[in-house]
Amino acid sequence: MRLQQSGNLLTEGLPGATQLRQNPEPMSPRQPRPTHLANLDLNLLVTLRALLRERNVTRAARNLGVTQPAVSAALSRLRRHFGDELLARVHGAYVLTPLAAQLAGQVETVCAAAERLFATGRAFDPATTEREFTLLMADYPATVLGPPLSRLFDHEAPHAALHLQLIRETLGSGAGDAIRLVDAMVSPPLGHFRTPGVESAPLFHDRWVCVASAGNPLCEAESFGIEDLARLPWVVPYHRDEGYPSAAPATRQLTALGIRPRIAVRVESYRAVPDFITGTRRVALVPERLAAPIASARGLRTLTCPVPLDPLEEHLWWDASHDEDPAHSWLRDLMVRASACLGA
Numbered sequence: 001m002r003l004q005q006s007g008n009l010l011t012e013g014l015p016g017a018t019q020l021r022q023n024p025e026p027m028s029p030r031q032p033r034p035t036h037l038a039n040l041d042l043n044l045l046v047t048l049r050a051l052l053r054e055r056n057v058t059r060a061a062r063n064l065g066v067t068q069p070a071v072s073a074a075l076s077r078l079r080r081h082f083g084d085e086l087l088a089r090v091h092g093a094y095v096l097t098p099l100a101a102q103l104a105g106q107v108e109t110v111c112a113a114a115e116r117l118f119a120t121g122r123a124f125d126p127a128t129t130e131r132e133f134t135l136l137m138a139d140y141p142a143t144v145l146g147p148p149l150s151r152l153f154d155h156e157a158p159h160a161a162l163h164l165q166l167i168r169e170t171l172g173s174g175a176g177d178a179i180r181l182v183d184a185m186v187s188p189p190l191g192h193f194r195t196p197g198v199e200s201a202p203l204f205h206d207r208w209v210c211v212a213s214a215g216n217p218l219c220e221a222e223s224f225g226i227e228d229l230a231r232l233p234w235v236v237p238y239h240r241d242e243g244y245p246s247a248a249p250a251t252r253q254l255t256a257l258g259i260r261p262r263i264a265v266r267v268e269s270y271r272a273v274p275d276f277i278t279g280t281r282r283v284a285l286v287p288e289r290l291a292a293p294i295a296s297a298r299g300l301r302t303l304t305c306p307v308p309l310d311p312l313e314e315h316l317w318w319d320a321s322h323d324e325d326p327a328h329s330w331l332r333d334l335m336v337r338a339s340a341c342l343g344a
Contacts, residue, residue: 042114044081047074049111052104055087055094109134109181112163124326132161133331136178137186138238139166140270141314144204144289145186148341152334167238183331184318188249197320201332203339206287206312208253210303211295213278219301226257226306233264235276235284250285253309274298287312289342314339 050060051071061071079086086100096104112134137145142164153162165182179185179198186203210229212218218228238248254261265276273284274291278298291302316335322328 041077044074044078045107045111045114047071048078048103049107051075051078051087052096052100052107055096108163108165112183113181124330126157126160126327126330128159129157129327130159130161131327132163133327134163134165134182135184135186136165136167136182138270140287140290141186141203142166143271144206144287144342145335145338149335149338152338152341156334179317180319180321183322183328184316184335186314186316186335188313189315198317199320199323200315200317201336203314203316203335204342205314206289208250208285208305208309208312209288209291210283210305211274211277211286211291211300212283212303213280214299214301215279216281216283216301218283219303224303224306226259229257229283229306230259230261232262233280233282234261235265235267235273235282236261236263237267237270237273237284239263239266249312253285256310257307274300285309 047060047064050064051057051074054060054063057071057075058068061068064071075086082099082103084099085097086103087094088097112132115132150162153160167187189200210218218224218232221228234254236248236251236254239251240248251261264282267273267276270286270290273286274294275298276282277284277300285305286302288302291300294300295302316332318328318332
């Protein structure tokens with residue numbers, strides 16, 4: 001199982017990549033020109049994916065099952081096509097250039113879509129398939145669903161691969177396009193997902209709890225109300241700095257309560273929220289399934305909100321073009337069964 005954040009990949013060193021040029025000459029920028037599939041060698045996509053994953057010609061060749069000179073030649077062709085080094089030597093190691101970092105997420109999506117395209121219509125047996133399935137979700141549902149999903153996936157499809165892309169920011173109007181580029185997405189039922197051609201199924205629900213550090217006076221109060229919460233600084237996940245109302249689930253709840261919180265920390269992660277609560281006066285709304293197992297370990301208290309909040313509902317979303325794909329049907333069923341393992 002591979003866990004990778006969607007978006008740009010982090011650059012890191014590449015020891016021993018001896019096939020790359022030590023001091024490459026600056027490359028001339030590629031002039032924009034029309035690109036047609038008929039004029040492209042689509043095998044280069046697979047090589048590009050391996051190179052951007054490994055950042056090393058030798059390892060890329062080993063993973064592809066081809067010779068190292070063949071991958072070096074393909075890298076030269078890719079450099080000429082993009083007018084960019086793609087892999088550049090920095091402080092004795094090889095890293096992705098800015099363009100290569102941009103291409104990394106795109107090539108993963110394109111290759112996964114091509115694999116799904118050519119697998120459609122074949123007889124599907126999860127016990128023997130080597131297909132890679134791509135799911136897009138935030139770290140909260142990944143944490144909650146991860147254990148049962150991993151066990152079921154390993155038991156039923158031991159040769160398949162699972163590519164989990166983590167959402168790094170609030171999804172806006174481009175959510176429909178994002179769904180079409182992956183097998184499925186896990187997300188609350190926000191309005192911009194309700195577009196023609198997008199299907200969904202409920203997975204599980206959770207409730208919001210207020211999280212505060214054990215030393216916060218709020219934890220010692222016999223009772224507290226909305227006005228007490230409104231005075232405190234907040235940590236909020238996935239909140240864009242674009243005013244109110246926000247598409248982020250937690251801040252939508254606060255808006256419904258009439259609270260426009262003083263946001264002290266914005267994070268692109270649910271799991272990072274407790275780290276910025278401990279030892280401070282800050283508070284946050286966190287899904288209970290996530291808060292319960294980590295609160296005591298972080299010195300936090302979970303408090304019931306003084307007024308009822310809407311439950312947090314996680315749904316599975318997919319493009320309707322997958323409806324007749326037996327492999328995708330199996331994946332959807334697997335996700336529902338993994339959610340059933342969570343209990344009430």
